[in-house]
Amino acid sequence: FxxxxxxxxxxxxxxxxxxxxxxxxxxxxxxxxxxxxxxxxxxxxxxxxxxxxxxxxxxxxxxxxxxxxxxxxxxxxxISMETPIGDDEDSHLGDFIEDSTMQSPIDVATVESLKEATRDVLSGLTAREAKVLRMRFGIDMNTDHTLEEVGKQFDVTRER
Incomplete structure (x- = not known):
């Protein structure tokens, strides 16, 4: 033992x-x-x-x-994300790591510009025409709709 x-x-x-x-x-x-x-x-x-x-x-x-x-x-x-970086140690390692979940400012600006242009175009149409386009392409909706679904909504054939 x-x-x-x-x-x-x-x-x-x-x-x-x-x-x-x-x-x-x-x-x-x-x-x-x-x-x-x-x-x-x-x-x-x-x-x-x-x-x-x-x-x-x-x-x-x-x-x-x-x-x-x-x-x-x-x-x-x-390595800690709070590790000081630089001579003044006023920055941290975590400050230099990209957040890939965030959109870049240029992408956000482009999307907003496209939304604004789409709103301008739709405002020049009749309410019925605007709703048809909104439904068909899913603008301001959860999903887009087929021609058949849009046709049923407006009591017309899908070709019309």
Missing amino acids: STYVSWWIRQAITRSIADQARTIRIPVHMIETINKLNRISRQMLQEMGREPTPEELGERMEMPEDKIRKVLKIAKEP
């Missing part, structure tokens, strides 16, 4: 640190792989006098190169 106690305690401490040390939790087996990779990388740095390539690490660890690259990617610490 006493032979293993120190190793069990050491393992429990190491696993506890691995579980709680990072912002994003990484599974313990992956932490152990990262630690092994770092240890071997330091050894190879001492031997070769330079950082080892993923291919060299893969050979030494008997792992495929793509797995080594994935482990290296997982090992990177996340």
Whole structure:
């Protein structure tokens, strides 16, 4: 029993640190792989006098190169979006990331211009003609309608 106690305690401490040390939790087996990779990388740095390539690490660890690259990617610490940028540190990293859900100002202006032009054209038509066009093309509506649906609404054939 006493032979293993120190190793069990050491393992429990190491696993506890691995579980709680990072912002994003990484599974313990992956932490152990990262630690092994770092240890071997330091050894190879001492031997070769330079950082080892993923291919060299893969050979030494008997792992495929793509797995080594994935482990290296997982090992990177996340960067806060609030990280100050610039000399004055008045900007944050998050300020420079594009919000792809927002439309560009030029697109918004173009759409508004087209809506205004469409309203102008429709205002010059009779109420019936304007409603036919609105229904057919879905202008200011949830959906557009078929010729048959528009015809039924106005009690005419779809060709008319």
